[in-house]
Amino acid sequence: MTLPYYTTDNFRPRTSAGYLLKRVYRLVHMGIEGSWEEGALSFTQWVVLAYLCSGTVSTAAELSREIGHDAGAMTRIIDQLEARGMLTRERDTEDRRIVKLLIAAEGRTALDTLTPRVMDFWNDLFSGFDAAEIDAFIRMLTALQLRLDPDAGGR
Amino acid sequence: MTLPYYTTDNFRPRTSAGYLLKRVYRLVHMGIEGSWEEGALSFTQWVVLAYLCSGTVSTAAELSREIGHDAGAMTRIIDQLEARGMLTRERDTEDRRIVKLLIAAEGRTALDTLTPRVMDFWNDLFSGFDAAEIDAFIRMLTALQLRLDPDAGGR
DNA sequence: ACATATTATTTGCCTGAGCAATCATTGCTT
């Protein structure tokens, strides 16, 4: 049994984990997307394409579960990507509820351009820290995620 | 000069820091707000009140800078809090551009109820980790924030 | 003093995400 981390004395908005999580995420998100040229994909669209390309998911439902994104909103993101020729929809023949998503050539070239930029952004941000620190940071985030959403690991 | 952390081989959406940051923040946000009863403040409204109560900020502009929240949206949050009697606006007499925000008794009682719940949520989430791990996690978040927004430290 | 730049606040507009409802399809139960 460990002691409580926060007490009335040491709990301050500025140094609280919630404030920092939100702030860092937002700065990263805007930092990455802001460096892309006008007319490029949005960060969220990139995430969807990257998941699709990784081969771990192939439908809208899987994507929304995996990313933790609303299914309705996912439909619209896919609409946009389809309209831009980044992917195609194909009704599954065995289970006709399912629409399989197939990344198109256009989508692959977009990924080839954008993914290295995302990696560079993170590598730049992480430069100066040693790998053990970063590993610990990511392990902590993973552990917190798992505790907040026990299903997350089983997927 | 350190080696790049991410390479084409090890960079996967699922284990990337961006995915984890977003997911953990969202789960925390919804976990906290979801545990409050119907009709309570929103999490964002609580954050604003908590900052105000801490005494480190006293105007809308300071709040939006501090929290990293849009100034226009901040006006509306303050509108809501004012409408619910949680705070009052008072035009500054020396610099008439400024509207000083004063937390009301109603606001203090709301904070007295909600703030311990937020602390409990975090303490619960952090239980099982030792303080050194949590410290390292928060130090890392702080360092990343500072690197992403160098002005953040000076405030 | 006067013109210009900056800051604080507010408003309108637009986009994107969450929620609930709907429809089609499949799986399960009896």
Next chain:
DNA sequence: AAGCAATGATTGCTCAGGCAAATAATATGT
């Protein structure tokens, strides 16, 4: 086989947040 629950995809609705413009007041430079 029929009924019912569960799943996948989609749509309309609503709301919150980001952006840009407008307004008012103050600071700065010449």
